[in-house]
Amino acid sequence: MSTTPPPRIAIVGAGPGGLACARILARHGIAATVYDRDAGPDARDQGGTLDLHADNGQLALREAGLLEEFFRLSRHEGQEMRQLDPSGAVLFHHVPEPDERFKPEIDRRVLRDLLLGSLPPGTVRWGHTLRAVTGPSQGPRRLHFAGGTTVECDLVIGADGAWSAVRRSVSDATPRYTGVSFLEAWFHDVTARHPDIAELVGQGSAAAADGERGLFAQRNGGDHVRVYVIQRAPADWITAAGLEPQDTGRIRARLLERFRDWSPRMRRLVGDNDGPYVDRPIHALPAGHTWQHSPSVTLLGDAAHLMPPLGVGVNLALLDACELALALARHDTVGEAVRAYEDTMLPRSAETSRLLDGAVHDLVSTELPDFAAAAEGR
Ligand SMILES: Cc1cc2nc3c(=O)[nH]c(=O)nc-3n(C[C@H](O)[C@H](O)[C@H](O)COP(=O)(O)OP(=O)(O)OC[C@H]3O[C@@H](n4cnc5c(N)ncnc54)[C@H](O)[C@@H]3O)c2cc1C
Numbered sequence: 001m002s003t004t005p006p007p008r009i010a011i012v013g014a015g016p017g018g019l020a021c022a023r024i025l026a027r028h029g030i031a032a033t034v035y036d037r038d039a040g041p042d043a044r045d046q047g048g049t050l051d052l053h054a055d056n057g058q059l060a061l062r063e064a065g066l067l068e069e070f071f072r073l074s075r076h077e078g079q080e081m082r083q084l085d086p087s088g089a090v091l092f093h094h095v096p097e098p099d100e101r102f103k104p105e106i107d108r109r110v111l112r113d114l115l116l117g118s119l120p121p122g123t124v125r126w127g128h129t130l131r132a133v134t135g136p137s138q139g140p141r142r143l144h145f146a147g148g149t150t151v152e153c154d155l156v157i158g159a160d161g162a163w164s165a166v167r168r169s170v171s172d173a174t175p176r177y178t179g180v181s182f183l184e185a186w187f188h189d190v191t192a193r194h195p196d197i198a199e200l201v202g203q204g205s206a207a208a209a210d211g212e213r214g215l216f217a218q219r220n221g222g223d224h225v226r227v228y229v230i231q232r233a234p235a236d237w238i239t240a241a242g243l244e245p246q247d248t249g250r251i252r253a254r255l256l257e258r259f260r261d262w263s264p265r266m267r268r269l270v271g272d273n274d275g276p277y278v279d280r281p282i283h284a285l286p287a288g289h290t291w292q293h294s295p296s297v298t299l300l301g302d303a304a305h306l307m308p309p310l311g312v313g314v315n316l317a318l319l320d321a322c323e324l325a326l327a328l329a330r331h332d333t334v335g336e337a338v339r340a341y342e343d344t345m346l347p348r349s350a351e352t353s354r355l356l357d358g359a360v361h362d363l364v365s366t367e368l369p370d371f372a373a374a375a376e377g378r
Contacts (some may be wrong), residue, residue, distance in 0.1 A: 007154040007334045010035060010143055012130050012166050016050075016108075017301030017317030018159030019115035022123055023064045024325035032157075034119075035143070037129035041116055046108035048184075048226040049078065049218055050314045053103045060318035063326065066114055070106065073114060078105030078219060080204030086262040088200060088208075096204075103311075105204070107221040130160065133169035139296030141169075155334045156297045157324065159317070162283060164303035171291035175283035175306050180360045181237060182280040182309075183229040183255070185273035190225050197268055201225050207363075208266060213258060214364040215269050227269045228280075229255060230363045235281040248276045284308050287357040288350040295335030298342060300324055305349035308360035312352060320345050 009025070011018045014036035022032045038044060052058050052070065061067045079096035116124065128145045133156055135141035143151045158166025162175055190198040197217075200206060205218045214230040234240060243250050255270045262270075285306040291299070301317030324341045331337035 013159035
């Protein structure tokens with residue numbers, strides 16, 4: 001990049017996409033500042049585990065110079081996959097080969113720490129909740145944070161996830177409810193405290209469905225298992241039933257009733273959890289979401305193309321981040337770089353989002369997906 005003085009680049013969001021973008025920019029000598037609303041890196045539980053794929057997420061980590069460290073930190077054995085029926089019988093079982101590296105699992109917190117530790121000190125400014133972006137399309141732009149702080153920059157990269165505040169400056173689109181709701185349940189110290197569940201889930205993931213409801217259980221690091229209880233239901237089904245999300249006992253009773261035809265062993269995945277359930281109604285942006293091009297604002301990851309959680313979200317966020325950073329390193333102006341990035345990213349995400357449109361309902365379907373293809377990345 002030959003611009004003088006160097007462009008002022010602000011990345012909003014210290015998720016996997018925003019941090020990977022900052023890291024790859026830094027490797028090319030381009031400074032960026034990342035702003036995140038979290039008070040600090042440990043301000044909230046980062047959630048479960050993510051599988052990074054060889055043909056997108058891992059490509060970004062290679063450009064970030066972090067791929068070997070990722071392989072060291074990730075769980076190769078997490079690539080194990082089981083499909084069960086409501087009785088707990090195994091319908092399909094994939095055990096990874098010793099050299100299989102298509103999609104190892106890594107805990108979100110571990111991935112975030114890996115990326116954070118790779119950045120120049122001071123890159124991330126915590127406790128900055130973006131409220132709005134103002135300024136002309138050609139720039140410069142002004143970021144307005146909660147509390148009144150403002151910052152001027154030449155390029156705003158919206159990496160601020162599903163409910164992106166940056167997106168509002170270029171697009172009217174908002175995520176829509178898909179009709180499918182997840183309820184997250186956690187099991188701790190599973191080897192000692194939940195041996196049946198440890199055995200049922202194995203080292204990777206186990207899924208089951210009966211046409212109306214489904215379960216997706218995943219081994220996480222630190223001897224934890226996370227289960228998503230998946231239901232076709234209104235987004236507000238908990239409050240509509242007169243319950244609060246923290247009414248663990250009453251929600252549990254309802255779930256056990258809904259899964260009454262499942263075997264006692266499978267119902268443990270629904271009701272033996274430690275601690276409260278976490279309500280996660282699943283939203284998605286309209287398939288093929290795009291926006292009015294601006295040389296001073298762009299989006300990546302969920303901010304650009306929120307899709308249902310079918311294993312691509314973080315991988316696309318990392319790939320976007322990588323391509324945007326490389327475009328900024330290779331083009332003479334920020335405007336040319338943003339154009340080149342969007343010319344590749346928008347058609348790719350449009351195609352993927354159309355393929356996945358409605359596919360979240362497959363999670364409760366009894367039609368078995370093509371597991372062999374999924375395991376091999378076809
Ligand atoms: C239940 C569930 C399970 C999932 N499982 C998988 C999976 O197994 N595999 C997979 O690939 N994907 C999965 N996903 C999707 C995946 O989590 C996302 O696609 C991925 O995290 C997107 O990364 P990102 O960097 O774009 O955004 P995020 O990870 O959402 O990061 C956004 C960051 O922006 C910050 N932020 C938000 N708003 C503001 C603001 N106004 N101001 C400042 N900062 C802000 C947030 O604090 C956050 O740090 C799942 C999603 C859900 C909901």
